[in-house]
Amino acid sequence: MIGNNGAGKSTLLNTIAGTLPVDAGDLTLAGHRVTRKPVAYRSRWLSRVFQDPKMGTAGELSVAENLTLAAQHTSSMSLKHYRRHGQTAAYQELLRPLNMGLEQRLTTQVKYLSGGQRQALSLLMATLSHPDLLLLDEHTAALDPQTSQKVMDLTQTIVEQNQLTTMMITHKMSDALKYGNRLVMVQDGQIKLDVRGEEKQNLRQSELLTLFAE
Amino acid sequence: MLITSIGQGLLWAPLAIGVFITFRILDIPDLTTEGSFPMGAAVTVSAMLSGQSAWVASLLGFVAGCLAGWVTGILDTKLRMPSLLAGILTMTGLYSINMHVMGKSNVPLLDQRVLTSYLPATWSVDVQTIVMGALITGVVIAVLVWLFKTRLGLSLMATGNNSAMSAANGIYTDRMIIIGYMVSNGCIALSGALIAQSNGYADIGMGIGTIVIGLASVLVGEIFLRGRQMWVRLTAMVVGAIIYRFLLTVAMGLGFPVDDLKILSAGILVIVICLPLLRNKYQTKQQLKRYLKQIGVDSNATTTSSLKRQAPSEGLLSRDSK
Incomplete structure (x- = not known):
């Protein structure tokens, strides 16, 4: 999803996520009406994955504890011990493909990680439960070009591996064209362009730019 | 003097632990303390006067504190009030409730058996206080250490640290905040119950300044005992409460009148807020010097003003890094 600043991209994302109440209409997620449900329920x-790497993880908690929050997200009120047998090995297995050395830093507090590491961890946490919908809110915008590319590649791998329905907001025209199989352009709160499949593959950056200017 | 401080400190320890839960875990300064502390005392003394045993009465005091915390929690989360205001409202309301519970502003215990009278009478008062205080504080710490090992405890910590992320991971943050307020004020009221039994009376004014006492104990404890593990952090609160009592006892020994203790409490809090900041500043300077030496730059070439200036209480009173 692309669009100018103030076009309504984030508003749409926030209403789906539940941080913004809807004025009218209905919201259905995987067959469940969630129009008036809180964020926690929709999870x-x-x-x-938030734009700010600090938003998606709890800095005071360790890497392992953050992963636990995501892995056991349906039992947040449980009175059972959260440390489970074999958890460490399982987490290390999950973190190894990220290639960031996080598997050796399970007990490190997340606030000591770099922005890229935190964002990669956020991404892993968000996809751990195989959600029906993954929302990415310009999740590489706060990273340096190299890390940004790495996180984007990682996103592509995870999304394809798990066949996740994903909705990504981006300001990078090239990313919008390169990734995904549908492109939506928002302007003044309305969908201006909605292309998919082959039509999207054939779309050129210059054509998009002219649409933007209109 | 030290022995008395240890005994009294152990009775005040649940207050420090309660303040720690809201202030450090949930990252909320909770003023309900000033109302829930005397409420614990009022309910316990009244229950004892109407024939309940000290154990049941203290437990009732704890439950009363939980209810006070619940009210603040509802005001904070469901009515979306700023947490400071929510605490002030509950605290003010509790004054009237405490007056109704007690009937008058000061209610002495008569010949009721307090908790320490269950211990052998041959022991001195100080030993009795220490044993009973250690027993109750020990139980409180044990329960909390267990709680923070459960998934619910993890949810509580996550909520205080980053509520947006917690909600996105399926945690009902409002509920967590309410639970936190309840546990916290329960502990604080329990401390009030213990102090009332130790003093032999409940007084409507005994809550004044308790938030300062609690915060000072938390910060003093963290100066002396640092760690990430929950049992270390909770033990630090006990250490903080004891040292704080000791400081007050020393001050009284120096001839300070009782009326001046409140301003002394405030002064101690100011000092313990500043102390870690000065220490950090000194350490940063030392680190910079060592680093400059390492890379071969003359350390005199850089002035101290080039150091990044920090807002006075940043990083100590609130966790600035999410």
Whole structure:
């Protein structure tokens, strides 16, 4: 999803995620009406990666504890011990493909990680429960170009591996064209362009730019 | 003097632990303390005067504190009030409730058996206080250490640290905040119950300044005992409460009148807020010097003003890094 600043991209994302109440209309997630449900309830079907790497993880908690929050997200009120047998090995297995050395830093507090590491962890946490919908809110915008590319590649791998329905907001025209199989352009709160499949593959950056200017 | 401080400190320890839960875990300064502390005392003394045993009465005091915390929690989360205001409202309301519970502003215990009278009478008062205080504080710490090992405890910590992320991970943050307020004020009221039994009376004014006492104990404890593990952090609160009592006892020994203790409490709090900041500043300077030496730059070439200036209480009173 692309669009100018103030076009309504984030508003749409926030209403789906539940941080913004809807004025009218209905919201259905995987067959469940969630129009008036809180964020925590919707988390059964959707996950979200924020733009700010600090937003998606709890800095005071360790890497392992953050992963636990995501892995056991349906039992947040449980009075059972959260540390489980074999958890460490399982988490290390999950973190290894990220290639960031996080598997050796399970007990490190997340606030000591770099922005890229935190964002990669957020992404992993968001996809751990195989959500029906993954929301990405310009999740590479706060990273340096190299890390941004790495996180984007990682996103592509995870999304394809798990066949996740994903909705990504981006300001990078090239990313919008390169990734995904549908492109939506928002302007003044309305969908201006909605292309998918082959039509999207054939779309050129210059054509998009002219649409933007209109 | 030290022995008395240890005994009294152990009775005040649940207050420090209660303040720690809201202030450090949930990251909320909760003023309900000033109302829930005397409420614990009022309910316990009244229950004892109407024939309940000290154990049941203290437990009732704890439950009363939980209810006070619940009210603040509802005001904070469901009515979306700023947490400071929510605490002030509950605290003010509790004054009237405490007056109704007690019937008058000061209610002495008569010949009721307090908790320490269950211990052998041959022991001195100080030993009795220490044993009973250690027993109750020990139980409180044990329960809390267990709680923070459960998934619910993890949810509580996550909510205080980053509520947006917690909600996105399926945590009902409002509920967590309410639970936190309840546990916290329960502990604080329990401390009030213990102090009332130790003093032999409940007084409507005994809550004044308790938030300062609690905060000072939390910060003093963290100066002396640092760690990430929950049992270390909770033990630090006990250490903080004891040292704080000791400081007050020393001050009284120096001839300060009782009326001046409140301003002394405030002064101690100011000092313990500043102390870690000065220490950090000193350490940063030392680190910079060592680093400059390492890379071979003359350390005199840089002035101290080039150091990044920090707002006075930043990072100590609130966790600035999410």
